[in-house]
Amino acid sequence: MGQTFSEKILGKRAGQKVKAGDIVVVSPDRILSHDNTAAIINEFRKLGISQVRDPEKLVIVLDHVVPASSEKYAQNHKIIREFVREQRVRNFFDINHGICHQVLSEHGLAAPGTIVIGADSHTTTYGAFGAFSVGVGRSEVASVWATDELWLRVPETIKINLEGQLPPWVYAKDIILKIIGDQGADKANYQAVEFSGPGAKALSLASRMVLCNMAAEMGAKNAYFHPDKKVFDFFQELGISDYEVVTSDEDAQYSEVINLNLDKLEPQVACPHTVDNVRPVSEVEGLPFHQALIGTCTNGRLEDLEVAAQILRGKKVHPQVRVLIIPASQKELLKALEKGLIKIFNESGCVVINPGCGPCLGAHQGVLAPGEVALSTANRNFRGRMGSRDSFIYLASPATVAASAIEGRIKDPRKCLL
Amino acid sequence: MKGKVWKYGDNVNTDVIFPGKYTYSPLTPEEMAQHALEDLDPEFARQVRPGDIIVAGRNFGCGSSREQAAICLKAAGVQAIIARSFARIFFRNAINQGLPVFVQEEVVAGLNQGDEVDLELEKGELVAGGKRWLLPPLPLMVLKIIKAGGLIPYTRQKLADSREDEKKRT
Numbered sequence: 001m002g003q004t005f006s007e008k009i010l011g012k013r014a015g016q017k018v019k020a021g022d023i024v025v026v027s028p029d030r031i032l033s034h035d036n037t038a039a040i041i042n043e044f045r046k047l048g049i050s051q052v053r054d055p056e057k058l059v060i061v062l063d064h065v066v067p068a069s070s071e072k073y074a075q076n077h078k079i080i081r082e083f084v085r086e087q088r089v090r091n092f093f094d095i096n097h098g099i100c101h102q103v104l105s106e107h108g109l110a111a112p113g114t115i116v117i118g119a120d121s122h123t124t125t126y127g128a129f130g131a132f133s134v135g136v137g138r139s140e141v142a143s144v145w146a147t148d149e150l151w152l153r154v155p156e157t158i159k160i161n162l163e164g165q166l167p168p169w170v171y172a173k174d175i176i177l178k179i180i181g182d183q184g185a186d187k188a189n190y191q192a193v194e195f196s197g198p199g200a201k202a203l204s205l206a207s208r209m210v211l212c213n214m215a216a217e218m219g220a221k222n223a224y225f226h227p228d229k230k231v232f233d234f235f236q237e238l239g240i241s242d243y244e245v246v247t248s249d250e251d252a253q254y255s256e257v258i259n260l261n262l263d264k265l266e267p268q269v270a271c272p273h274t275v276d277n278v279r280p281v282s283e284v285e286g287l288p289f290h291q292a293l294i295g296t297c298t299n300g301r302l303e304d305l306e307v308a309a310q311i312l313r314g315k316k317v318h319p320q321v322r323v324l325i326i327p328a329s330q331k332e333l334l335k336a337l338e339k340g341l342i343k344i345f346n347e348s349g350c351v352v353i354n355p356g357c358g359p360c361l362g363a364h365q366g367v368l369a370p371g372e373v374a375l376s377t378a379n380r381n382f383r384g385r386m387g388s389r390d391s392f393i394y395l396a397s398p399a400t401v402a403a404s405a406i407e408g409r410i411k412d413p414r415k416c417l418l
Numbered sequence: 419m420k421g422k423v424w425k426y427g428d429n430v431n432t433d434v435i436f437p438g439k440y441t442y443s444p445l446t447p448e449e450m451a452q453h454a455l456e457d458l459d460p461e462f463a464r465q466v467r468p469g470d471i472i473v474a475g476r477n478f479g480c481g482s483s484r485e486q487a488a489i490c491l492k493a494a495g496v497q498a499i500i501a502r503s504f505a506r507i508f509f510r511n512a513i514n515q516g517l518p519v520f521v522q523e524e525v526v527a528g529l530n531q532g533d534e535v536d537l538e539l540e541k542g543e544l545v546a547g548g549k550r551w552l553l554p555p556l557p558l559m560v561l562k563i564i565k566a567g568g569l570i571p572y573t574r575q576k577l578a579d580s581r582e583d584e585k586k587r588t
């Protein structure tokens with residue numbers, strides 16, 4: 001009987017034949033942490049050893065509150081920089097790089113067939129490259145730094161078959177919102193998700209990252225796309241070839257197969273306060289809001305900024321909304337700059353902020369006041385996430401957010417056909 | 419150990435258990451406990467007592483990987499959490515903090531806010547209002563971590579043991 005991707009890679013790495021439900025101990029290839037590294041260091045110090053086992057595996061990115069917005073954040077960053085020097089961590093990315101998931105990806109640190117663990121729930125993102133990537137907690141990361149070992153339960157797998165083709169102005173974000181809305185926020189709890197079918201194959205790597213990133217919002221342990229030429233070309237360009245592709249078998253056993261036809265998909269919006277509270281845009285059109293955000297690890301890449309710029313070019317954002325644009329990384333920002341997108345955003349009245357998480361977690365750079373409403377391309381709309389517990393967050397694609405920013409109210413992007 | 423039930427619904431997420439705005443503040447567990455469930459039930463942090471248990475619906479702890487969500491509940495005195503299901507990372511975090519978590523549908527259906535309960539962790543037995551429930555046994559690995567008081571003390575011991583072994587060998 002065939003195996004799923006997760007069964008195969010975990011079996012291979014544990015050196016035994018495994019099936020869903022088994023517990024294995026593996027040694028990961030990369031261990032990601034971000035601003036929370038300071039807290040992890042704190043735990044690590046309690047372990048009674050002074051050196052991390054393999055500093056080459058550590059990837060540390062400062063992204064959550066950058067540049068530091070207060071003395072306490074500054075202190076955290078300082079502790080992390082000192083630790084990085086002390087432990088000789090090579091893959092350290094200071095505040096001038098961007099959001100951890102984008103930075104780790106663009107440096108080719110999540111190659112096909114590798115295992116990446118991260119102290120961040122959206123570590124699922126690297127399934128877009130055919131890596132097994134999973135989020136864990138802080139003490140777990142401290143412990144893995146010390147032992148180079150992690151126990152994992154081999155997950156069952158849900159296969160999501162994407163048929164058909166996306167209509168114009170409908171994007172990866174709409175696909176995943178639709179799936180989460182239909183299936184619920186705990187659908188994939190403890191399980192892996194494999195995206196397949198012609199609709200999956202047609203997606204760009206950036207779009208695949210959107211689906212894998214948000215698979216976390218349906219509870220998935222990890223997500224996966226079958227690596228193809230797009231992935232191989234990407235790594236070739238980075239000069240990386242020392243990886244071994246692992247794929248699921250044709251006759252693998254899935255706990256469930258979900259089919260979604262993209263042909264008639266509408267733009268989708270997740271309404272407060274859960275990511276599975278999803279409606280087609282037509283049902284929420286006309287809803288006024290105060291702040292728009294285009295960015296985050298979900299939708300802050302060049303392809304997202306391009307769509308937004310295409311809609312905003314030569315237009316002005318509504319005087320009653322504030323529009324924040326936050327490229328996911330310095331590299332994406334530079335590409336956007338070269339293409340003239342940043343000029344378009346500034347001319348239309350948006351505020352372009354340095355790459356990082358920005359207000360996504362409600363810590364700085366545009367937090368919401370009580371009663372305020374945000375329309376965001378992020379992955380989470382939980383109560384209080386972007387500031388006041390009495391604010392409201394709607395999630396949508398960059399196209400929907402950009403179209404709505406001009407209108408001052410939620411708008412169907414298909415109505416601004418150029 | 420005796421305590422009271424705090425009952426909540428489905429999808430209690432980590433942002434309401436421990437708000438994101440505090441996640442990068444270097445707080446002690448006791449300080450974290452003062453913010454526990456702040457955005458869902460402001461009464462909780464004020465009135466929770468050691469030995470109390472949380473009983474919840476599906477997907478408890480969904481959302482971010484922040485470990486403070488488990489730390490703050492444990493520091494607040496919560497003895498155990500029993501839910502219809504847990505979000506994966508929260509489940510791991512709770513165990514790693516030495517906070518036992520159980521999936522037991524019948525307990526969730528049978529208990530109400532404020533019920534007095536008596537939980538015997540060792541036996542995996544819960545008594546309330548004259549009724550007795552059995553909790554599902556925890557996997558060996560998990561039990562070891564909880565007994566050690568969490569993953570950090572567990573790993574610390576493991577590292578110390580392997581150093582001892584090495585000394586004996588050489």
Ligand code: SF4
Nearest residue numbers: 099296297357360361
């Ligand atoms: S952008 Fe938001 S979701 Fe992504 S890593 Fe940063 S805080 Fe987390």
